[in-house]
Amino acid sequence: MTSTDVIIVGAGPTGLFCAHQLGVIGLKCEIVDNLDKIGGQCIELYPDKPIYDIPAISECTGEELTNNLVKQIKPFKFNFHLGERVDEIKNENKKWILKTSKGKEFISPNIVIAGGVGSFEPRKFSSESCEKFEGKSILYSIKDKSIFKSKSVTIFGGGDSALDWAIELSKNSKVTLIHRRDEFRGATSSVDKIKELQKQNKIEVLTQFQLSEVKGNENLESAEIKHDDGKVKSIKTNYILGFFGLIMKLGPIADWGLNLDKKHIPVNTENFETNQKGIFAIGDICTYPGKVKLILSGFHEGALAARGCFKYARPDEKLRFEYSTTSKTIHKRLGVKK
């Protein structure tokens, strides 16, 4: 079990800047995120779009903002635990114990929830027959493309992810691309490439079809697909990939004994603590009179929550206010050489 001063749930911009503020005041933290990358909405929803209202930065993309926030906390060497959802929390002897979806456990006097609109999760196939194959031969993201080599892969979806993977996997696998509409939503260049591969018989494309059920005992054997006109077709396949985008779910946070107000966590504005001692909420997930859902508000909330964590992490010490320009202690923590 990993013991630390603070556990941050969510590696979006708010969680990242809160980590910086914890480092500045001399606290350690571990950062957990359900996504397999750092940056929250900025990286998942708009990495290339320019943001114009980050203080003192006239323009930067979601990806640039994320990279800068990561660079700013580098001196503290905090650990990230990505691709892991914080599922359970419980209190034992005034400390919080957290358990992730991968079974990792943390113990800390403080939790900072910077969970945005909840965890991003893939939109899944609706057929119950898929459940027993999910995570094995029915996948919603790809970690290791080598598993598909020389196999039959059936890809569902009409956006960039479906098209990009269909193109990539067609090099070494038998690929069938299935979309419920006639038109694909992905980039024109990808749509053209798919048409070219289809002409060369390197890819099979079926449109106006949707998955109705899958068949197989131990292993997945086939996908039953239904055309808009009611016609049913069976496709032999080793793998099924679904790329239908992400949905945001408040998820397990709803079961942690916190007061909730329309899927948001009410906090006080002195230190952003919730109704539970040692649990703070910042960024899009918190609510209070006058809350504005902007990144700049999350930065302020993270700075105050970090100071709120100090009293539980160092109950016998008093936190001294210091400027980063002049404090030798802060310079040392940041590794500033002067």
Ligand SMILES: Cc1cc2nc3c(=O)[nH]c(=O)nc-3n(C[C@H](O)[C@H](O)[C@H](O)COP(=O)(O)OP(=O)(O)OC[C@H]3O[C@@H](n4cnc5c(N)ncnc54)[C@H](O)[C@@H]3O)c2cc1C
């Ligand atoms: C298209 C678009 C454009 C935007 N433009 C602007 C703009 O110009 N200016 C601006 O200020 N704001 C903008 N925003 C809003 C801004 O992105 C959000 O306010 C900001 O991302 C909130 O940051 P956050 O850290 O609170 O949450 P998020 O960025 O949502 O990050 C939360 C993270 O927590 C993780 N998480 C949640 N639950 C769990 C769990 N149980 N376990 C593990 N991880 C969990 C999620 O996976 C996620 O990565 C825009 C938003 C969108 C969608």
